[in-house]
Amino acid sequence: MPIKRTVEKTVLTGFVIVLALFGIVGVVSQRTIVGLVEDNQWVTHTHMVLELLQRVSFDVTQAEASVRGFVITGNDNFETQYDAAKDLIEPLLSDLRLQTSDNPAEQKSIAALESLIRERFAVMDQGIQTRKNGGLNAVLALRNNRGLVLSAQISTLIAQMRSQENRLLAERNLRARQSERRAFVVVLLAVFLAMIAVMGSVFLVFRDLTRRRQIERMKSEFVSVVSHELRTPLTSIHGSLTLLASGLLGPTTEKGTRMLEIAVTNTDRLIRLLNDILDVEKLDSGSMEIRRRLCNGGELIRNAADVMRPMAQKHGITLDVGESETAIWADPDRLAQCLTNLLSNAIKFSDAGGRVRVRAVPTAAELRFEVSDEGRGIPWSKQSSIFERFHQVDASDSRKKGGTGLGLAISRSIVQQHGGRIWVESELGKGSTFFFTVPFRKVEPTNGTQSNTNQSATTDSRRERNAETHPADR
Numbered sequence: 001m002p003i004k005r006t007v008e009k010t011v012l013t014g015f016v017i018v019l020a021l022f023g024i025v026g027v028v029s030q031r032t033i034v035g036l037v038e039d040n041q042w043v044t045h046t047h048m049v050l051e052l053l054q055r056v057s058f059d060v061t062q063a064e065a066s067v068r069g070f071v072i073t074g075n076d077n078f079e080t081q082y083d084a085a086k087d088l089i090e091p092l093l094s095d096l097r098l099q100t101s102d103n104p105a106e107q108k109s110i111a112a113l114e115s116l117i118r119e120r121f122a123v124m125d126q127g128i129q130t131r132k133n134g135g136l137n138a139v140l141a142l143r144n145n146r147g148l149v150l151s152a153q154i155s156t157l158i159a160q161m162r163s164q165e166n167r168l169l170a171e172r173n174l175r176a177r178q179s180e181r182r183a184f185v186v187v188l189l190a191v192f193l194a195m196i197a198v199m200g201s202v203f204l205v206f207r208d209l210t211r212r213r214q215i216e217r218m219k220s221e222f223v224s225v226v227s228h229e230l231r232t233p234l235t236s237i238h239g240s241l242t243l244l245a246s247g248l249l250g251p252t253t254e255k256g257t258r259m260l261e262i263a264v265t266n267t268d269r270l271i272r273l274l275n276d277i278l279d280v281e282k283l284d285s286g287s288m289e290i291r292r293r294l295c296n297g298g299e300l301i302r303n304a305a306d307v308m309r310p311m312a313q314k315h316g317i318t319l320d321v322g323e324s325e326t327a328i329w330a331d332p333d334r335l336a337q338c339l340t341n342l343l344s345n346a347i348k349f350s351d352a353g354g355r356v357r358v359r360a361v362p363t364a365a366e367l368r369f370e371v372s373d374e375g376r377g378i379p380w381s382k383q384s385s386i387f388e389r390f391h392q393v394d395a396s397d398s399r400k401k402g403g404t405g406l407g408l409a410i411s412r413s414i415v416q417q418h419g420g421r422i423w424v425e426s427e428l429g430k431g432s433t434f435f436f437t438v439p440f441r442k443v444e445p446t447n448g449t450q451s452n453t454n455q456s457a458t459t460d461s462r463r464e465r466n467a468e469t470h471p472a473d474r
């Protein structure tokens with residue numbers, strides 16, 4: 001199974017496991033937190049019931065004290081205090097009933113408490129009435145201890161209810177503390193899992209990247225070794241075939257000569273392909289050195305034109321070389337490689353009788369090289385992609401015109417290494433002009449090893465130019 005698929009499978013499995021673990025932790029923590037909230041609510045609720053019981057007990061005691069004060073002094077203020085305490089007791093009792101509605105045992109106790117309190121208040125009402133009608137003596141004459149008995153019963157019942165509530169409170173406090181501990185463990189677990197997930201992802205990505213880099217390196221080493229190993233015997237085969245085809249080693253039949261010529265053309269193409277592959281590999285790995293020195297732009301185009309003149313003559317193309325003496329800081333061999341590639345394309349894709357122009361135009365900050373032809377042109381949709389490796393306008397170009405589809409990709413890398421840009425402007429059926437620039441100032445290359453980002457940056461700038469202004473018009 002390919003390594004990429006294995007890595008993807010491992011990452012996917014890890015992702016599913018982590019997701020499942022997070023799901024479980026999520027459900028457990030949701031339940032734990034709900035439990036924690038509920039337990040705390042129960043603790044608060046118990047505190048509230050305890051407080052209500054306290055207030056009921058206090059109000060009853062307050063009412064009893066007010067009645068005693070009234071009986072002894074006959075002062076109306078005590079009666080007013082009694083009435084206030086009496087008014088308070090009813091809402092307190094109904095609140096208690098409401099708070100304990102979920103607990104039948106407590107409801108029963110509260111019903112008993114209510115009846116005792118009601119009876120206690122009836123006895124106190126009677127005492128007040130007797131004091132009003134017959135004075136203190138009439139009250140003393142009653143000799144009734146029913147009030148004291150009721151008061152004792154109320155106190156006992158409230159004490160029982162309070163101790164019951166305190167027991168509940170202790171239980172609920174314990175539960176709440178356990179829930180807190182559980183919640184803490186769950187949160188800790190979630191944090192731990194998150195850390196494992198992050199560390200695992202970092203590890204997997206790192207391992208994946210390392211493997212990929214290793215494979216890339218092995219691939220390019222393999223391509224490089226194979227190309228080198230093939231080039232040497234191929235060059236010797238090419239030499240022998242050329243010699244045979246020239247007839248210097250003895251006469252051959254006409255058919256034999258034609259076959260030898262085809263073999264020479266094919267080996268020539270193969271050698272060019274190997275050279276291009278080796279160049280691309282060198283540019284990729286950054287091992288292609290750019291040796292800059294001061295050189296003359298005009299001389300560069302004149303030399304390139306001289307190299308390409310035999311090919312132009314063979315194709316019936318007139319070469320038109322512009323005048324220029326502008327100096328630039330560049331690697332002349334590499335720029336010559338770009339220029340000869342552009343000129344060879346211009347010649348290849350022009351019809352006999354056509355004209356190919358090459359010039360070097362200085363602008364404010366750079367020297368702009370231009371190679372234009374009157375050939376078949378390049379459709380708009382392909383004007384960016386032809387700078388990518390093995391991209392051709394027509395799939396048959398390689399066979400018919402003898403190209404490799406690597407020339408423009410190599411040219412782009414070289415231009416980028418000089419800190420310049422390369423682009424094309426073209427009209428179908430009318431011709432194309434390829435431009436590339438070399439800055440006058442010494443600039444760092446836009447990319448040493450031809451990264452994708454820079455590729456697209458150049459492509460984008462080219463698109464802009466194609467869409468907006470012709471550089472020559474600036």
Ligand code: ADP
Nearest residue numbers: 345346349386392393397403404405406407408
């Ligand atoms: P090749 O070795 O195939 O010429 P290049 O990378 O130099 O590789 O060019 C890629 C393709 O771009 C060519 O195959 C051709 O389809 C197109 N092309 C390049 N230059 C021209 C031109 N001057 N006119 C028309 N098409 C061109």
